Amino acid sequence: MSLKAIYEEVAKCNRCGGCQAVCPTYAETRVEWSVARGRIALVRAMIEGRLPVDPETMAPIYECLLCQKCVAACPSGVRTDQIMLAAREELMKTQGKPAVARAVVRVLRNPRPFNTVVTLLGYYAKTLRPVTIVTRLERVAGVVAKANRLVDRTERRSLQSQAPRYLKAVDSPAHKVAYFIGCATNRLNHAPGIATIDVLQRNKVRVEVPEAVCCGLPALAYGDKETAKEMARRNLDRFAGLDVEAVVSDCGSCTSTLAEYAGLLADDPEYRAKARALSMKVRDISKYLVEIGFAKPRGEVKTSVTYHDPCHLCRHLKVTAEPRAVLKSIPGLDFREMKEADACCGAAGSYMLTHVQLSDEILGRKVAHVAETKAEILATGCPACQLNLGYGLKKHGVPAKVVHAVELLAQAYRAEEGAGTGPASGEAEDGRTTGARTTKAPEKREVAGSGR
Ligand code: SF4
Ligand code: SF4
Numbered sequence: 001m002s003l004k005a006i007y008e009e010v011a012k013c014n015r016c017g018g019c020q021a022v023c024p025t026y027a028e029t030r031v032e033w034s035v036a037r038g039r040i041a042l043v044r045a046m047i048e049g050r051l052p053v054d055p056e057t058m059a060p061i062y063e064c065l066l067c068q069k070c071v072a073a074c075p076s077g078v079r080t081d082q083i084m085l086a087a088r089e090e091l092m093k094t095q096g097k098p099a100v101a102r103a104v105v106r107v108l109r110n111p112r113p114f115n116t117v118v119t120l121l122g123y124y125a126k127t128l129r130p131v132t133i134v135t136r137l138e139r140v141a142g143v144v145a146k147a148n149r150l151v152d153r154t155e156r157r158s159l160q161s162q163a164p165r166y167l168k169a170v171d172s173p174a175h176k177v178a179y180f181i182g183c184a185t186n187r188l189n190h191a192p193g194i195a196t197i198d199v200l201q202r203n204k205v206r207v208e209v210p211e212a213v214c215c216g217l218p219a220l221a222y223g224d225k226e227t228a229k230e231m232a233r234r235n236l237d238r239f240a241g242l243d244v245e246a247v248v249s250d251c252g253s254c255t256s257t258l259a260e261y262a263g264l265l266a267d268d269p270e271y272r273a274k275a276r277a278l279s280m281k282v283r284d285i286s287k288y289l290v291e292i293g294f295a296k297p298r299g300e301v302k303t304s305v306t307y308h309d310p311c312h313l314c315r316h317l318k319v320t321a322e323p324r325a326v327l328k329s330i331p332g333l334d335f336r337e338m339k340e341a342d343a344c345c346g347a348a349g350s351y352m353l354t355h356v357q358l359s360d361e362i363l364g365r366k367v368a369h370v371a372e373t374k375a376e377i378l379a380t381g382c383p384a385c386q387l388n389l390g391y392g393l394k395k396h397g398v399p400a401k402v403v404h405a406v407e408l409l410a411q412a413y414r415a416e417e418g419a420g421t422g423p424a425s426g427e428a429e430d431g432r433t434t435g436a437r438t439t440k441a442p443e444k445r446e447v448a449g450s451g452r
Contacts, residue, residue: 006086007047012076013040019070019080024344025063028361033060036070036080043087053094061087063358065351066221067344068315088223159190163209166197173206175292178244180212180235180258180282182251184383192250192383192404196285199406200248202413203294207248210238215257216264218349225264232261233271240274247282250404252313252382253349258282259317284313285406286322286381299415300332301408306375306400307335308366308389309342310382323381323405330412336373340365347388363392371398379405 019036020026026035033042039060045051064084071080159181177200185193200207216231235258239247249255262279265271283291305327313319320342328335346352346362370378370393378393378400380386390402 006043006083006090009079009083010040010044010047012078013037014076015041016075018073018075022069022073024065024067024069024346024362024365025358027365028358034063036064036074036078039064040078040080040083043083046087046090053091055091055095058087058091061091063355065311065344065346065348065362067311067348069311069342069344072315085220085223088221089225090223092223155187155190159186159193160209160211162190163197166194167207167209168201170201170204170206172204174204175246176206176244177208177246177248177288178239178242179207179209180215180239180247180249180254181209182212182249182254182383183214184387185250188387189383191407192386195404195407195410196248196250198410199285199289199294199413203289203292205292208242208244210242212238215254217253217257220257220260220264221349229264229268232264232275233268236261236265236271236274236278239278245281246288247278248285248288249282250285250381250383250406252284252310252317252319253384255282255284256312256316284317284319284322284381286326287317287319289406289409290322290325294326294329294409295413296329297331297409297412297416299412299417301330301412301415302332303377304334304336304373304375305377305379305408306338306370306373307341307405308338308345308370308378308380308385310380310385311342311344311348313381314342319381323379326405326409327379330408333408333412334375336375338369338373338375340369343369345385345388345392347382347384349384352388359388360392360395363388364396367392367396367398370400371396375400377408378402379408381405 013036015037017037023035028034032038042051042057042060046053046057051057061084064080066081066084068081071078074080163181179193179197179200181193197207197209213231213234215235216228219225219227219231247258249258259279259282261275262272265275268275307323307327309320309323313323324335327333343366344362345366346359348359352359352363366389370389376399378389380389380402381404383404386402386404392398393400393402
């Protein structure tokens with residue numbers, strides 16, 4: 001958005017205050033600059049020169065989760081998320097990248113620094129954390145403490161490097177897809193990725209796993225559009241020429257960002273067409289399964305489950321019915337809808353580390369809603385939400401286990417083979433399971449979803 005376009009968008013706000021009732025940050029802070037209306041007023045004042053574009057004025061703009069709750073509720077259709085992104089971009093142009101943005105983008109831009117950070121976190125969690133003095137130090141350094149609580153364990157190797165172990169030859173495939181591995185699945189928790197590959201292959205989908213880089217969302221969220229474009233081009237170099245009908249992701253945020261490549265590179269004559277083609281092909285895993293009419297599992301998973309809608313999946317991509325259809329197709333699974341299932345959990349990428357206190361408060365409300373359902377499992381569709389929700393449940397002593405929805409489907413497929421909960425092709429290397437009980441239920445095979 002140009003400054004002129006932002007101003008036009010800002011001018012659409014009629015100050016009705018409708019956003020107050022839905023904004024998660026306002027629900028916790030109750031201050032005007034913490035809601036869409038107040039944030040928009042700040043941006044207007046900056047554009048009109050009544051306030052300086054400096055880090056202090058920008059703090060409320062960075063405090064926005066970009067969750068789009070206000071956008072969905074706004075009677076004037078104001079795109080507050082786009083205004084926030086454009087304002088961040090302006091600050092970056094005038095003041096340079098904020099230190100935290102520089103650090104996050106540098107770590108995610110190349111696999112090597114990201115891998116180093118993950119390895120150090122894993123080492124810290126296993127060896128140093130139990131030492132009392134370190135625990136005391138953690139209390140002082142809130143960000144370090146939260147990072148370590150979030151990342152309870154890390155994967156020794158990347159899923160990218162381990163993918164050949166899970167890829168199988170599919171005879172007479174009905175479909176061909178490329179699987180896009182997001183950063184969290186690649187190094188922090190392989191389970192959603194392994195389950196994604198597994199359920200696709202069980203549905204006669206041939207899967208290939210090109211080497212991806214970060215989708216670029218963290219850079220975009222900080223207003224660093226140039227870095228986001230660079231990452232988009234690198235991914236397009238790897239995915240654009242593939243003979244596949246879809247690019248599938250298990251991460252709502254990655255899926256949403258890949259879908260935005262067309263807009264991001266609209267002015268790039270070399271990549272414009274490739275970006276448009278990829279954006280048309282990208283699919284969230286649940287949506288893709290429903291589209292191809294996935295096989296209804298016959299194995300039972302005897303447990304109760306509730307579902308958290310990730311912001312990018314439910315509002316950016318409008319994917320809400322599909323993950324529920326996947327869960328409700330599983331025999332034995334008792335689905336319990338929670339209150340405010342589509343409310344942000346406070347993760348919002350690196351927000352959970354840069355705004356620890358506010359993120360934790362927002363998460364507390366989500367955890368209370370999960371606890372009310374008394375469900376044994378909390379399913380979701382975004383590995384970053386998974387990390388944050390797992391941290392929140394543990395912090396508040398709620399015994400539910402967090403999994404990706406597709407992990408439960410993989411478990412049901414394994415159960416129909418009589419594989420039970422033991423390690424199988426669809427599980428993580430260390431045999432971690434969803435923890436749910438499974439039984440084989442001999443029934444005639446049915447097809448779920450709408451079909452194409
Ligand atoms: S709901 Fe929309 S128009 Fe109303 S105050 Fe909020 S942003 Fe402005
Ligand atoms: S995007 Fe979310 S956090 Fe930001 S102003 Fe809107 S509702 Fe509030």
